[in-house]
Amino acid sequence: MPPSCSELTSACTGMPPSCSELTSACTAMPPSCSELTSACTGMPPSCSELTSACTAHFHLQQETEDDILTGLCPEDLNFTIFNCSKLSNCSAISSPPLASPTFPQPPCLAHVIPNGSLTFPPGSVAFHSTPTKRPVVDVDDFFDLASFEGDMDIPAGSSRNKETILLSPGNQGASVEAKSHGLEKLGGHSFYGLPVEVQQCLEKERGVKKLYEWQDACLRLKSVSQGKNLIYSSPTSGGKTLVAEILVFQQTAVKKKDVLVILPYVSIVQEKVRDLLPFSPLLGFAVEEYAGSKGRIPPKRRRRKRVVYVATIEKATGLTNSLIEAGRIDSIGLVVVDELHMLGEGGARGATLEMCLAKIMFASGNTQVVGMSATLSNMAEVAQFLRAEVYTNNFRPVELREYIKMGCGLYSFTVEKDRSVHFDHEHSISSQSQSKGPADPDQLCSLVSEVIPHSSCLIFCPTKRNCQNVALLLSSSLPRPLVEVKRESRLSLLKLLSIEASGVCPILAQTIPYGIAYHHSGLTSDERRAIEEAYLQRTLCLLTCTSTLAAGVNLPAKRVILRSPYVATQLISHSQYKQMVGRAGRSGLCESGDSILILQPSEKEKVVAILSSPFDRCVSSLGEDGSHTLHSLLLSLVGLKLVGNSKQLCGFLQHTLQWVQLGQELLMVRCKEALGQLATLGYITMMEEGEIVLYTITKLGTATYKGCLPVDTAHQTYKEGLKAQEYLVLSTDLHLLYLVTPPDIAHTLQPNWMMYFQTVGCFQMTRGPADDIKVAELVGVSLGVLSKMATGMGAKMSPQLDVVYRRLYLALILKALLVLKSSSGIWSVAERFTCSRGFLQNTLHSVAAYISCLVRFAEELPELWALHLLLPSLSKRLTHFASIDLVPLLEVPGMKQGRAQQLFFAGIRTPQQLACLSVGELCETVEHMYPGSAAKLIQASKALVTEQVEALYEEAEELMALRPSHPL
Numbered sequence: 001m002p003p004s005c006s007e008l009t010s011a012c013t014g015m016p017p018s019c020s021e022l023t024s025a026c027t028a029m030p031p032s033c034s035e036l037t038s039a040c041t042g043m044p045p046s047c048s049e050l051t052s053a054c055t056a057h058f059h060l061q062q063e064t065e066d067d068i069l070t071g072l073c074p075e076d077l078n079f080t081i082f083n084c085s086k087l088s089n090c091s092a093i094s095s096p097p098l099a100s101p102t103f104p105q106p107p108c109l110a111h112v113i114p115n116g117s118l119t120f121p122p123g124s125v126a127f128h129s130t131p132t133k134r135p136v137v138d139v140d141d142f143f144d145l146a147s148f149e150g151d152m153d154i155p156a157g158s159s160r161n162k163e164t165i166l167l168s169p170g171n172q173g174a175s176v177e178a179k180s181h182g183l184e185k186l187g188g189h190s191f192y193g194l195p196v197e198v199q200q201c202l203e204k205e206r207g208v209k210k211l212y213e214w215q216d217a218c219l220r221l222k223s224v225s226q227g228k229n230l231i232y233s234s235p236t237s238g239g240k241t242l243v244a245e246i247l248v249f250q251q252t253a254v255k256k257k258d259v260l261v262i263l264p265y266v267s268i269v270q271e272k273v274r275d276l277l278p279f280s281p282l283l284g285f286a287v288e289e290y291a292g293s294k295g296r297i298p299p300k301r302r303r304r305k306r307v308v309y310v311a312t313i314e315k316a317t318g319l320t321n322s323l324i325e326a327g328r329i330d331s332i333g334l335v336v337v338d339e340l341h342m343l344g345e346g347g348a349r350g351a352t353l354e355m356c357l358a359k360i361m362f363a364s365g366n367t368q369v370v371g372m373s374a375t376l377s378n379m380a381e382v383a384q385f386l387r388a389e390v391y392t393n394n395f396r397p398v399e400l401r402e403y404i405k406m407g408c409g410l411y412s413f414t415v416e417k418d419r420s421v422h423f424d425h426e427h428s429i430s431s432q433s434q435s436k437g438p439a440d441p442d443q444l445c446s447l448v449s450e451v452i453p454h455s456s457c458l459i460f461c462p463t464k465r466n467c468q469n470v471a472l473l474l475s476s477s478l479p480r481p482l483v484e485v486k487r488e489s490r491l492s493l494l495k496l497l498s499i500e501a502s503g504v505c506p507i508l509a510q511t512i513p514y515g516i517a518y519h520h521s522g523l524t525s526d527e528r529r530a531i532e533e534a535y536l537q538r539t540l541c542l543l544t545c546t547s548t549l550a551a552g553v554n555l556p557a558k559r560v561i562l563r564s565p566y567v568a569t570q571l572i573s574h575s576q577y578k579q580m581v582g583r584a585g586r587s588g589l590c591e592s593g594d595s596i597l598i599l600q601p602s603e604k605e606k607v608v609a610i611l612s613s614p615f616d617r618c619v620s621s622l623g624e625d626g627s628h629t630l631h632s633l634l635l636s637l638v639g640l641k642l643v644g645n646s647k648q649l650c651g652f653l654q655h656t657l658q659w660v661q662l663g664q665e666l667l668m669v670r671c672k673e674a675l676g677q678l679a680t681l682g683y684i685t686m687m688e689e690g691e692i693v694l695y696t697i698t699k700l701g702t703a704t705y706k707g708c709l710p711v712d713t714a715h716q717t718y719k720e721g722l723k724a725q726e727y728l729v730l731s732t733d734l735h736l737l738y739l740v741t742p743p744d745i746a747h748t749l750q751p752n753w754m755m756y757f758q759t760v761g762c763f764q765m766t767r768g769p770a771d772d773i774k775v776a777e778l779v780g781v782s783l784g785v786l787s788k789m790a791t792g793m794g795a796k797m798s799p800q801l802d803v804v805y806r807r808l809y810l811a812l813i814l815k816a817l818l819v820l821k822s823s824s825g826i827w828s829v830a831e832r833f834t835c836s837r838g839f840l841q842n843t844l845h846s847v848a849a850y851i852s853c854l855v856r857f858a859e860e861l862p863e864l865w866a867l868h869l870l871l872p873s874l875s876k877r878l879t880h881f882a883s884i885d886l887v888p889l890l891e892v893p894g895m896k897q898g899r900a901q902q903l904f905f906a907g908i909r910t911p912q913q914l915a916c917l918s919v920g921e922l923c924e925t926v927e928h929m930y931p932g933s934a935a936k937l938i939q940a941s942k943a944l945v946t947e948q949v950e951a952l953y954e955e956a957e958e959l960m961a962l963r964p965s966h967p968l
Contacts, residue, residue: 192219192246192250193250193254194246194249194250194253194254194283195253195282195283197282198249198279198282198283201278201279201282202242204278205275205278206242208242211239211242212238212239212395212397213395214234214238214239214393214395215239215242215243217391218230218232218243218391219243219246219247221389221391223388223389224247227366227368228368228387228388228389229368229369229370229386229387229388229389230368230369230370230371230388230389230390230391231340231370231371231372231373231379231382231383231386231388231389231390231391232370232371232372232373232390232391232392233372233373233374233375233376233379233390233391233392233393234392234393234394234395235394235395235396235400235578235582236550236578236579236582236583237396237397237398237554237556237582237583237585237586238393238395238396238397239397240372241338241372241554243372244261244336244338244370244372245275245276245279247334247336247370248261248276248308248334248336249279249283251306251333251334251368252283252284252285252306252307252308253283253284253285253306255333256306257306257331257332257333257334258306258307258308258309258331258332258333259306259307259308259309259332259333259334259335259336260309260311260316260319260320260332260334260335260336261308261309261310261311261335261336261338262311262312262313262316262335262336262337262338262353262356263310263311263312263313263338263339264312264313264338264339264342264349264551265312265548265551266291266292266312266845267525267528267553268338268553269289269290269291269310269311269312270289270291270525270893270894271553272310273287273289273310273893273894274893274894274936274940276308276310277893277936277939277940277943278939280943281942281943281946284305284306285305285306285307285308286302286305286306286307286308286947287307287308287310287893287943288307288308288309288310289310289311289893290309290310290311290312290315290316290319291310291311291312291315291845292845292846292848292849292879293845293848293849293851293852293875293876293878293879294879295309295311295315295319297318297319297322297852297856298319298322298323298325298326298328299319299322299323300951301328302950302954303954303957304950304953304954305950313342313349313352313353313356314349314352314708314849315849316356317352317355317356317708318708318853320356320359320360321359321636321640321705321706321708324359324363324640324642325640329360329363329364329367330364330366330367332360332364332367333366333367333368334367334368334369334370335357335360335367335368335369335370336370336371336372337353337357337369337370337371337372338372339372339373339374339551340371340372340373340382341373341374341376341575341616341618343382343618343620343657344376344616344617344618344619344620344621345621346619346621346624347621348621348629350620350621351620351621351622351623351624351629351630351633352629354620354621354622354656354657354658355622355629355632355633355636357369357386358633358652358655358656358657359636359637359640359642361386361387361655362642362652362655363640363642369386369388371386371388374575374578374579374615374616375392375575375578375615376615376616376617376618377614377615377616377617378617378618379392379618381618381657381660381661382618382657384660385655385656385657385659385660396585397585398585398586398590398591398592398593399585399591399592399593400581400582400584400585400592400593400594400595401592401593401594401595402581402594402595402597403426403594403595403596403597404423404596404597404599404607405442405447405596405597405598405599406599406600406601406604407601408428408429408443409425409426409427409428409429410425410426410427410428410429410596411423411424411425411426412424412426413611415611415612419612419613420612421608421611421612429443429446429447439473439477440473440477442563442598444459444470444473444474444561444563445474445477445478447559447561447596448474448478448542448559448561449478449479450559451541451558451559452482452515452541452542453482453485453486453515453541454541455541455557455558455559455590456535456538456541456542456556456557456558456559456586457541457542457543457557457558457559457560457561458542458543458545458549458555458557458559458560458561458583458584459542459543459544459545459560459561459563460545460546460547460549460550460560460561460562460563460580461544461545461546461563461564462546462563462564462566462567462568462569463546463568464520464521464522464546464836466544466563466564467518467519467520467544467545467546468507468518468544470518470544470563471507471511471516471517471518471544472507472510472511474511474514474516474542474544475510475511475513475514475516478514478516482514482515483513483514485515486515486538486539487513489534489537489539490512490513490515490539490540491513492928493512493530493534493539493540494508494509494512495928496530496928497527497530499898499899499902499927499928500526500530500896500897500898500899501524501526501527501530501896501898502826502827502897502898503827505523505527508527508531512540515539515540515541515542516540516541516542516543516544517531517534517535517540517542517543517544518543518544518545519531519532519543519544519545519546519549520545520546520548520549520838521546521548521836521838521839521842522836522837522838522839523836523837523838524826524837524838524841525838525841526896526897526898527837527838528838529896531543532553532555533932533933535555536555543555546567547567547572547576547579547580550576550579550580550582550583551579555583556583556584556585556586556593557583557584557586557593558584558585558586558590558593558594559584559593559594559595559596560580560581560583560584560593560594560595560596561595561596561598562577562580562581562595562596562597562598563598564598564599565577565597565599565603565606565607565610571606571610572610573610573616574610574611574613574614574615574616575615575616577597577610577611578615580595581595581597618657619661620656620657620658620660620661620662622656622657622658623658623670623674628710628711628712630670630671630674631674631677631678631711631712632705632710632711634649634671634674634675634678635678635683635684635697635701635704635705635711636705637649637652638684638695638696638697638701639697639701639702639705639706640705643695644694644695645689645692645693645694645695646692646693647692649671649695650664650668653667653668653671675693675695678701678711681711681715682698682700682701682715683697683698683700683701683704683711684696684697684698684701685698699860699861700714700715700718700861702860703718703856703857703858703859703860703861704857706856706857706859706860707853707854707855707856707857707858707860708853708856709853709854709857710744713743714857717854717857718861718864720739721739721858721864721867722863722864724739724867725863725864725866725867727778728866729771729774729775729778730870731771732771732772732775732815733814733815733818733874734771734772734775734811734812734815735775735778736870736871736874737811737814737815737818737874738775738779738807738808738811739854739867740847740850740851740854740871740874741807741810741811741814741847741850742846742847742850743803743807745810745843745846745847746803746806746807746809746810747803747806749806749809749810751805751806751809752833752834753786753789753790754790755832755833755834756786756789756790756805756809756812757783757786757787757789757790758790759812760776760781760783760786760812761783761786761787775808776808779804779807779808780801780804781804781805781808785797785805786805810843813829813833813835813840813843814843814844814847814878816829816832816833817829817840817844818877818878826840826841844878844879845879847878848875848878848879851871851872851874851875851878852875854867854871855867855868855871855872855875858871885904885909886900886901886904888909888910888911889903889904889908889909889910889911889914891911891944892911892914892937892940892941892944893940893943893944894936894937894940895937895940899926899937902926902927902929903926906925906926908925908926911941911944911945911948912941912945914937914938914941915938915941915942915944915945917938918938919931919934919935919938922934922937922938
């Protein structure tokens with residue numbers, strides 16, 4: 001051994017085996033040894049640092065694909081990465097030795113030697129490959145590609161991609177391009193470990209050319225790369241959604257895992273599905289919607305694709321339960337929660353979200369939870385609950401200037417460190433700019449005229465009625481020449497509404513020519529979507545809306561006006577205020593945004609208290625306010641076999657937010673009380689074995705948790721179902737509709753008692769539909785009681801009987817909708833029963849979702865077999881609310897019923913036919929079809945058809961696998 005090697009040997013005496021491996025590898029290689037020796041001379045400890053600082057072993061695996069080169073690497077060949085930042089040169093040596101290696105200057109890069117010589121010029125890593133030999137490395141389990149910096153050519157995290165492989169110690173700041181001889185590079189440089197086409201698609205679909213610094217920093221967090229839980233917070237319009245989407249793409253394309261995205265509202269779920277569809281074919285994942293009655297539980301197991309489940313809070317809970325029960329919860333690699341602060345919303349929704357996240361964290365040790373949240377004053381408690389790192393920033397892409405208007409004065413304000421609020425008078429609204437008369441006491445016309453029609457404006461109003469009144473006020477008070485601005489586009493919008501929404505609201509017909517519209521839940525989803533698209537395309541320049549828009553779709557504006565510091569009759573919170581004013585300012589269209597809160601002098605002290613108060617706290621509502629959410633949680637835990645005794649229960653409760661906030665002793669007391677009540681109701685049985693209590697679920701309990709029914713109503717639902725099957729009236733839809741009306745919706749319904757009396761009275765007096773009369777009598781509705789209620793005399797009813805009357809009224813509304821079988825019918829039914837179109841549509845969705853729960857409930861109870869067979873067809877009719885001929889087209893994501901009717905009459909009757917058309921052909925075939933809308937429908941239909949084809953292939957493969965090897 002040359003002297004240099006002996007020096008190295010003596011320096012490594014007593015070191016770990018890896019040192020001796022280095023020594024033996026140096027045998028017969030004086031040049032390499034001398035390089036290592038010169039670096040270590042006089043520094044014995046550095047040898048141990050050399051071997052232990054950053055050692056990682058990667059396994060080379062064989063992979064064969066017909067359309068690419070075949071890899072024939074040895075199956076057990078390993079290599080080592082060294083972090084030699086202190087050394088001038090470094091090497092990673094494997095047999096056979098290199099003939100004449102050259103190495104880059106620090107920071108060093110890893111390299112592989114599979115049967116051949118390699119050279120490593122500065123700034124690059126070269127892989128030697130022949131037409132028959134290809135190094136293939138499975139990197140999925142070793143590092144997260146988001147941790148790399150600079151420009152890199154790497155695959156989407158899997159050896160199955162037809163790209164070259166980059167190996168680096170990571171976080172070294174190196175700008176590296178991996179080159180592979182004999183392999184074709186795909187996708188150029190990577191975008192956070194994803195193909196560069198993702199970046200191009202983001203620019204095309206969203207106008208995103210470059211990430212903000214905070215987004216880049218967040219994606220490169222060590223916790224993110226290690227798959228740990230994360231909560232990140234930034235102001236509204238700061239770009240939180242994009243970070244989550246990139247994490248979703250990485251999870252499906254790089255780590256080959258499914259993703260669950262939890263959103264608060266059905267409308268946001270539908271929007272997110274549309275937003276993800278352009279990336280689906282690019283990265284090879286499927287998108288499934290779980291909202292209303294949509295979503296298969298348990299989900300279909302896919303062998304070819306990863307899946308992104310986009311779900312409401314309630315549907316996400318049912319989906320999670322089914323995956324845990326099927327032993328598939330580990331297939332979920334990432335859970336993204338938008339509006340995480342809804343954990344503290346109060347009532348059932350916040351508790352349901354807490355239950356869902358707690359079960360995921362308890363049942364799966366590998367699922368990463370990422371939450372987007374508004375700033376909370378107790379973020380540390382939420383982070384402790386999720387065992388997450390918190391990343392917070394205050395970046396806004398454009399400046400936001402906040403003002404308060406009192407009287408004719410406009411004031412800016414600042415909140416001092418001592419939480420006091422200091423006001424500065426900016427200017428007064430001149431008398432020349434004030435609108436005429438007392439009709440506009442808040443000078444709204446003056447405030448919006450400074451912005452529109454060249455920029456956009458949002459006016460948040462306390463009630464839906466006020467939204468409509470403000471829109472009418474502005475359209476009648478603003479200058480007449482506004483009608484000439486984008487006149488043709490606005491007329492086209494009115495025609496589009498008449499087609500897609502089957503009619504135009506008289507108020508919108510008056511306001512849209514001025515570029516003004518109202519937006520609230522009283523409109524149907526088709527109307528709201530058309531208005532949103534027109535606003536984003538700047539056909540409309542002003543929307544009057546309720547506070548729900550602030551937490552919904554992304555509709556930014558140059559100016560945001562808060563008409564009042566109230567939502568309905570309740571004073572807004574600090575978080576609500578920030579969420580609404582955060583809509584002001586739009587990156588790329590304006591350099592700044594401003595918000596104006598209008599208040600009366602008598603409201604000043606209340607508003608100062610809001611502005612100076614800390615951000616809202618997120619408080620667990622599990623089992624609070626008399627709800628039975630804690631009962632539902634405990635029942636599902638026993639049913640899913642996550643908890644079988646009191647000791648296991650204590651272990652699970654440590655994963656809840658309530659454990660963090662209440663502590664063990666008080667929470668265990670509540671749980672014991674709830675478990676006792678569940679046993680009394682017949683949902684579980686309890687048996688003591690020494691100091692441990694064992695829990696077992698009953699058949700009724702299994703049906704209740706699988707159906708996601710409320711514990712307080714499931715027992716009554718069961719008895720009602722048994723009773724109904726004895727005399728179920730099937731010659732009319734009314735009886736089934738009565739059985740599927742959710743009690744919580746019926747309880748909030750305010751009937752038009754005169755209409756109610758006339759409808760039921762007409763049945764009896766004219767001996768009209770005899771079957772409907774029979775249903776009314778069977779459920780216990782009396783014409784005498786209705787007569788008293790209609791004439792204002794009132795009638796004494798128990799709470800239970802009051803719900804019966806309201807449920808039948810709701811069933812009558814649903815039957816009227818089904819009888820008409822057209823989207824135009826919703827207008828006449830809304831007018832007849834004096835309720836909004838949006839309420840009717842939301843009720844249809846809620847009832848359809850409730851039916852899907854009842855189907856799973858009845859499935860577990862053989863005695864309810866009749867309901868299990870009858871309800872699915874009713875759910876489908878309510879979901880589509882259309883002729884059976886339109887159902888195939890309505891399966892296309894984003895398809896509206898009015899548009900489906902147009903396509904049907906134009907001869908386009910299936911998604912397959914739609915997918916074969918070009919954008920130009922579709923626009924020529926269908927009247928008032930915009931190219932953008934046409935492109936989205938064609939893209940959605942292609943995705944649907946592809947999903948159907950792949951499902952058939954997988955089904956065929958499963959059947960082929962069952963085929964006997966020898967004929968019988």
